[in-house]
Amino acid sequence: MKRAQRACFITQTLTEDPNRDYPLAFFAEKLGCAKSSVSEDLQIVRQSVEAAGLGYVETTAGARGGVRYVPYISKEVASPQLVKYGEMLAQPDRMIGSGFIYTTDLMSDPGFVTLSARVFARRFAAVEADMVVTVETKGIGVAMMTARLLNMPLVIIRREAKVSDGSTISINYFSGSADRIQKMSLSKRAIKPGSRAIIIDDFMRGGGSVKGMQDMLAEFDSKTVGVGVVIVAGKDEQKKIGSYFPIFLYNDAGAACRVSVNPELVV
Amino acid sequence: MKRAQRACFITQTLTEDPNRDYPLAFFAEKLGCAKSSVSEDLQIVRQSVEAAGLGYVETTAGARGGVRYVPYISKEVASPQLVKYGEMLAQPDRMIGSGFIYTTDLMSDPGFVTLSARVFARRFAAVEADMVVTVETKGIGVAMMTARLLNMPLVIIRREAKVSDGSTISINYFSGSADRIQKMSLSKRAIKPGSRAIIIDDFMRGGGSVKGMQDMLAEFDSKTVGVGVVIVAGKDEQKKIGSYFPIFLYNDAGAACRVSVNPELVV
Numbered sequence: 001m002k003r004a005q006r007a008c009f010i011t012q013t014l015t016e017d018p019n020r021d022y023p024l025a026f027f028a029e030k031l032g033c034a035k036s037s038v039s040e041d042l043q044i045v046r047q048s049v050e051a052a053g054l055g056y057v058e059t060t061a062g063a064r065g066g067v068r069y070v071p072y073i074s075k076e077v078a079s080p081q082l083v084k085y086g087e088m089l090a091q092p093d094r095m096i097g098s099g100f101i102y103t104t105d106l107m108s109d110p111g112f113v114t115l116s117a118r119v120f121a122r123r124f125a126a127v128e129a130d131m132v133v134t135v136e137t138k139g140i141g142v143a144m145m146t147a148r149l150l151n152m153p154l155v156i157i158r159r160e161a162k163v164s165d166g167s168t169i170s171i172n173y174f175s176g177s178a179d180r181i182q183k184m185s186l187s188k189r190a191i192k193p194g195s196r197a198i199i200i201d202d203f204m205r206g207g208g209s210v211k212g213m214q215d216m217l218a219e220f221d222s223k224t225v226g227v228g229v230v231i232v233a234g235k236d237e238q239k240k241i242g243s244y245f246p247i248f249l250y251n252d253a254g255a256a257c258r259v260s261v262n263p264e265l266v267v
Numbered sequence: 268m269k270r271a272q273r274a275c276f277i278t279q280t281l282t283e284d285p286n287r288d289y290p291l292a293f294f295a296e297k298l299g300c301a302k303s304s305v306s307e308d309l310q311i312v313r314q315s316v317e318a319a320g321l322g323y324v325e326t327t328a329g330a331r332g333g334v335r336y337v338p339y340i341s342k343e344v345a346s347p348q349l350v351k352y353g354e355m356l357a358q359p360d361r362m363i364g365s366g367f368i369y370t371t372d373l374m375s376d377p378g379f380v381t382l383s384a385r386v387f388a389r390r391f392a393a394v395e396a397d398m399v400v401t402v403e404t405k406g407i408g409v410a411m412m413t414a415r416l417l418n419m420p421l422v423i424i425r426r427e428a429k430v431s432d433g434s435t436i437s438i439n440y441f442s443g444s445a446d447r448i449q450k451m452s453l454s455k456r457a458i459k460p461g462s463r464a465i466i467i468d469d470f471m472r473g474g475g476s477v478k479g480m481q482d483m484l485a486e487f488d489s490k491t492v493g494v495g496v497v498i499v500a501g502k503d504e505q506k507k508i509g510s511y512f513p514i515f516l517y518n519d520a521g522a523a524c525r526v527s528v529n530p531e532l533v534v
Contacts, residue, residue: 001315001318002311003271004270004271004274004311005274005311005314005315005318006315007271007272007274007275008274008275008278008311008312008315008316009315009318009319011275011278011279011282012278012279012282012315012316012319012321013319015278015279015282015283016282016321044269044271044272044275045275047272048268048272048273048275048276048279049275049279051268051272051276052276052279052280054279054283096430096431096433098430100430100431101431102431102432102433102454102456103431104423104431104432104454104457105420105456105457108411108414108420108421108422108423109420109421110411110414110415110418110419110420110421113411113415114415136403136404137403137404137407137423137425138423138431140404140407140408140411140423141407141411141421144375144377144380144407144408144411144412145411145415147375147377148377148380148381148412151377152377153372153375153376153377154375154376154377154408155375156371156375156404156405158404163363163365163367163444163445164363164367164368164369164370164371164405164470165369165371166363166369177430178430187369187371189369189372190371190372203431
């Protein structure tokens with residue numbers, strides 16, 4: 001293979017497998033060339049990946065030296081897409097009443113899900129988490145894609161325990177949206193004590209279910225190191241939890257419902 | 268940008284966005300070069316992608332001519348990974364009893380999910396589907412990733428309707444695993460009549476829930492054009508449905524439970 005082909009091969013391998021370390025020796029063997037050649041190929045890869053604005057290539061030096069692709073969507077690339085989806089979310093026929101928006105289609109649309117996951121992966125790149133946690137159902141798509149980009153396992157908390165979960169731990173919490181006590185369950189073998197988790201959910205109003213997930217993590221002697229929510233409705237002071245990161249804001253006070261993109265994310 | 272960098276840029280863009288058509292003019296504009304140069308760059312991309320064994324680059328000719336990346340895992344690349352996961356699934360501590368296997372961790376592990384999705388994306392590349400359908404919860408990860416690779420929306424059928432689904436259609440079906448009548452619901456606006464769907468699920472024994480999904484699709488005047496199931500337990504003749512494509516087979520007859528990879532998939 002010539003240099004350009006080798007560089008493409010490396011680009012594809014890294015892009016398909018975000019946040020995974022590849023030793024230079026891996027590519028040297030695959031491509032039948034010296035590690036020094038791989039290093040030179042990587043210069044090309046690095047520059048082109050930077051130009052695309054979807055991530056960057058990180059190199060670690062030393063004997064165990066390797067290379068990884070870190071997804072990182074630039075504000076310039078994200079902004080117009082987020083604005084477009086914000087307008088879709090604000091369409092009047094999505095307003096179901098009682099402050100709910102129909103988002104089922106978007107929450108499992110590959111384009112929307114991948115974009116949201118990229119925004120979360122960028123935001124939580126440095127929190128040193130070792131897992132992503134969500135509660136079924138609608139946030140699973142975004143949570144799964146975030147886990148893929150960060151190369152971490154996803155843990156899905158169930159509403160009701162299933163036989164195949166084995167023994168479980170359960171939490172009861174008050175859901176403002178459902179206006180009643182709800183339950184969530186998780187298999188005892190799902191989380192190792194001392195884990196650090198990023199919580200991802202599709203929608204939050206009062207924060208009851210995120211609070212429930214935090215309580216669940218505490219039951220496993222584990223810690224919440226980040227909370228990302230695709231759409232957050234209402235005002236900060238009504239929330240049961242402290243810090244969280246929304247992509248879209250939904251203001252349903254007054255007659256006109258309004259969806260906007262988190263101002264931090266737009267140019 | 269030089270040729271090698273341009274080729275890397277094209278490789279990354281296509282890999283990040285599987286099964287989406289990119290007109291040559293898109294790259295010509297982005298890279299500030301002639302379409303004929305992009306065509307030449309694509310030769311390099313095509314050869315390197317073929318060597319990686321994870322997909323191929325497809326070009327369509329004519330005025331609206333474009334290029335797309337079609338994920339297609341080769342048997343040689345898939346086989347050793349499938350065998351490794353098959354051994355993990357067969358570990359005695361995964362056997363929960365009553366013929367159930369603990370798979371919760373794997374069904375949301377990015378590596379396992381991506382591999383399974385690649386196998387399904389390859390299998391169903393030519394069925395001309397326009398959506399992927401699953402029923403909550405454990406299959407959502409694989410279904411979402413399959414939808415991403417095929418660039419199709421995912422439709423998630425719920426066990427119970429939620430307020431935010433608006434009006435829904437419900438199906439009752441007999442689940443052999445749960446040994447009782449179960450229900451599934453879907454928002455009336457989730458599927459357009461005349462759609463063609465690939466059904467993806469994590470586990471099947473009798474086929475009741477896949478049959479339920481087929482019945483649901485029929486309610487929307489839509490058609491099942493493929494069924495992919497990650498793990499299928501028991502024998503063919505016990506199934507309520509006709510054609511399906513398993514990745515792993517689970518033989519739980521007799522004392523020793525045994526998991527094997529679908530022989531079609533291994534070298």
